[in-house]
Amino acid sequence: MVLVTGGTGLVGSHLLLKLAMQNVPVRAIYRSVEKLEQVKKTFSYYTTNVTALYDKIDWVQGDILDIPSLDDAFQNVTHVYHCAALISFSPSDFNILDRVNREGTANIVNMCIAKNVQKLCYVSTIGTIGRTSTSLAADEETEFNRQFANPYAITKHLAEMEVWRGAQEQIQVVIINPGVILGPGYWENGSGSFFKTAHKNYSYYPPGGSGFVAVADVTAIMVQLMNTDIHGERYIVVASNNTYKEVLEMISRAMNKKAPYKKLQPWQLQIGKYLDLLRHLLTGKPRTITHSTIHGLLHPTTFDSSKIIKTLDYTFEPLENSITFSSRIFMKEHAE
Template sequence: MVLVTGGTGLVGSHLLLQLTQNNISVRALYRSAEKLEIVKKIFGYYTNDVTSLFNKIDWILGDILDIPSLETAFENISQVYHCAAFISFDPSDFKTLERINREGTANIVNLCIATAVKKLCHVSTIGTIGRTTTSEVSTEETEWSRQHTNPYAITKYLAEMEVWRGAQEQLQIVIVNPGVILGPGFWESGSGTFFKTASKGYSYYPPGGSGFIAVGDVIKIMIELMNTDIKSERFILVADNLTYKEILSEISIALGKKSPYLPLKIWQLHIGKLADHIRKMITGKTRTITNSTIHGLKHPTTFDNAKVKNALKFKFKSIEDEVNFSAKIFIEEHS
């Protein structure tokens, strides 16, 4: 049996759909009944067979910080996909980020070792891939530095260290480092905010860019890696390196909106950072513009996907196709 953590998130829900369609016996953690409805919604984007596929999943109410529930979840498990994580770029959330991302991952690794799990796939982020100071692209071997790094990436790097510890204790592991994952359904977080922003028809776009990949490709690569003899390796998962102007323009066109044409200046971003800080003090909402955010926009990185393409002979889905598919669903849900 396969265990999936973070099964109610973007990656986890799509992974569960693929595993159940492949007739794989699967168990998944969940924290509330409301989260399960999200999974059903995601399934419904791709199939009319939602109920029967959903009912194939052995759902366990639990949390990666709750050892007793994890011990129950790990009974008779041969493979683990660790997708669960807390995402925030607000420095004030660092302790929570570290607890969930590092300590939670340590719990998963420890139980994998204790129960003789055959293989673990850990979902990390390109935020743990080192940035180059030249025009060279970043690879899995580029040295990582904590300097100018957001708190989420720092704690995901610490989580990777826990996974590598497991590898030293003879646990078979693979780590994937996806870029911005494009996919439907989670419009209030992650790449979903690109669609929400583009739908408003703003004229401005931020500087910089990132690596992008369709959620389906992330899932295919994870499953392929787990079914090969590959172990103790990490892989950058990026289909294309795009500027934010390029990706927002693609999404805007797919939504029938005008493309942004005015670049945000760095001084405007600093004003936005101040306004964001004031908003947090008044409303308590998480900060989204910080010093590390602005530094990343000023110094974008290009990522090399050659390693995974060569290892799996993998061909990526076009970003345009994924944008069009997600935009269609966004329009249907926001008409």
């Protein structure tokens, strides 16, 4: 039996679809019934056989912070895909990020040890890959530095340390460090904001860029790694390094919208940071523009995926293919 945590998220739902289509016995953890509807919707983007595939999954209600529910979920499990995480870049959310991302991962690792799980695949982030001070691309050996890291990256780095602890306890582990993951259906958070931004015809785009990858590539690589004898390794999973301007232009083109053409200047970002702080103080909503955010925008890093390409002889899907597919779904769901 294969267990998937975070099965109602972007990566988890796509992974479940892939495993169900391959007839892999799979169990998934969910927290609320409402989130299960998004999984069905995600399945519907790719198949008309939604109900049959969805019913192949053994759904267990639980939480990675709730040990008794994990004990139920881990019964007869041999392989675990740990996709569950909390994403926030707001310093005020550090404690809850630490609980979910570090402590939650520690719980998963402890259950893997206790239940003699054969292999664990952990979905981390390129945020835990160190930044380079030169034009050279960062790779898996580039040392992580907390100085300009956001709270999410820090807690995911701590979570990776828990996974490596599991490796020392004889659990076979692999870690993937995907870039910004693009895919359909989760428009209200994460990379979904790119599609919402392009749809609104904003004139401004942020400076900098990042590594990007289609969700289909992420899940394909996860499954391939789990089906090999490879363990004790981590892999950057980035299809291409792009500026945010380039990505927004691709989405705008796919939506037949006007692309943003004005780059936000450093002084505008600084003003935005203080306005964002004021909004946070007045409303309690998480901050989105912080010191670390601005530093990342003004000092972008490129990422080297050659290790995973060589290991699996893997060819990434062109990013524009995924963007076009996702944009069409977005437009259909947001038809005026």
